[in-house]
Amino acid sequence: MNFLTVGARAIELDKDGFLVDLSDWSAEVASALAAAEDIELTPEHWEVLELLRSFYAEFQLSPATRPLIKYTALKLGADKGNSLHLNRLFKGTPAKLAAKLAGLPKPTNCL
Amino acid sequence: MPKSVLIISRQSPWSGPGAREALDIVLAGGAFDLPIGLLFLDDGVLQLAAGQNAKALQQKDLSANLQALPMFGVEELFYCAESANARGLGKRSLDEAEPLSAEHITALIDRYDQVITL
Amino acid sequence: MSTLHVLSHSPFGDDRLSSCLRLIGSADALLLCGDAVYALQPDSAPFFALQDRTIKVFVLDEDAQARAIDIPDWAEAVDYPAFVELSIHHDKVNSWL
Numbered sequence: 001m002n003f004l005t006v007g008a009r010a011i012e013l014d015k016d017g018f019l020v021d022l023s024d025w026s027a028e029v030a031s032a033l034a035a036a037e038d039i040e041l042t043p044e045h046w047e048v049l050e051l052l053r054s055f056y057a058e059f060q061l062s063p064a065t066r067p068l069i070k071y072t073a074l075k076l077g078a079d080k081g082n083s084l085h086l087n088r089l090f091k092g093t094p095a096k097l098a099a100k101l102a103g104l105p106k107p108t109n110c111l
Numbered sequence: 112m113p114k115s116v117l118i119i120s121r122q123s124p125w126s127g128p129g130a131r132e133a134l135d136i137v138l139a140g141g142a143f144d145l146p147i148g149l150l151f152l153d154d155g156v157l158q159l160a161a162g163q164n165a166k167a168l169q170q171k172d173l174s175a176n177l178q179a180l181p182m183f184g185v186e187e188l189f190y191c192a193e194s195a196n197a198r199g200l201g202k203r204s205l206d207e208a209e210p211l212s213a214e215h216i217t218a219l220i221d222r223y224d225q226v227i228t229l
Numbered sequence: 230m231s232t233l234h235v236l237s238h239s240p241f242g243d244d245r246l247s248s249c250l251r252l253i254g255s256a257d258a259l260l261l262c263g264d265a266v267y268a269l270q271p272d273s274a275p276f277f278a279l280q281d282r283t284i285k286v287f288v289l290d291e292d293a294q295a296r297a298i299d300i301p302d303w304a305e306a307v308d309y310p311a312f313v314e315l316s317i318h319h320d321k322v323n324s325w326l
Contacts, residue, residue: 060176061176064142064183067182108135
């Protein structure tokens, strides 16, 4: 079993590093998950993570890459909703990595 | 040019895996940018009923997932008008889905390269 | 464009046959296999529904024989090689799973 230590809490992760219990998520947890991936969260990261959380709240699923880009373009404009920007922020795998940091389940349609 | 695929979803939403499987094929196809369409037929139209509550059965929220289809690039969404009328389907979710008569469904099936009925 | 519609479920349990007959095009054909051959049960509602239509109906012979179903003159018995031929001959196959 994987654990992520945040303050005094040990938070359970699955084998791919996603939260087992989605309600464990908090801003501190996101920062700790990001640190484990050598990412320091900037405001640009946070706006994508918040977007992903609203995508999940609305549709109850994690977006694959294309829908993530489409949704980001819709909500934040085309200069942010493109693969270049998202790849740069999330090490080339935005759908998977951003979902992980946002506390969403692993996208099932990322085949 | 990849082949176009029409998925015909004709199972009710909560009684078995059919409705979920049909949606998963469509979402996967959409994620790969395949030209894909989805038609709700027979009991499948019941997937479109507004106000369903997945939590009551502790299942994944199929109705919420359906709303994501346009985000996944699936914009060809249809339902059989006759099936909907026969089942008294009133308020619907998924405004994007368009009602079709039997003749229009015949023409729709003709238009796609492949058809999968679940 | 022509479609071969393949039915394998009993017509007495659900809507597949009736929906298929509603949607089938004039260039299409219908193949009955498995329990769908019960649609040819004489004097049954599905039998009359099929008889009244001018569409091409094929029946997998072995499934009909096993179920003691006689094939009427307006339908055509096929074996598996002929089933394959039909699948190739049509632009696509729609199996009503």
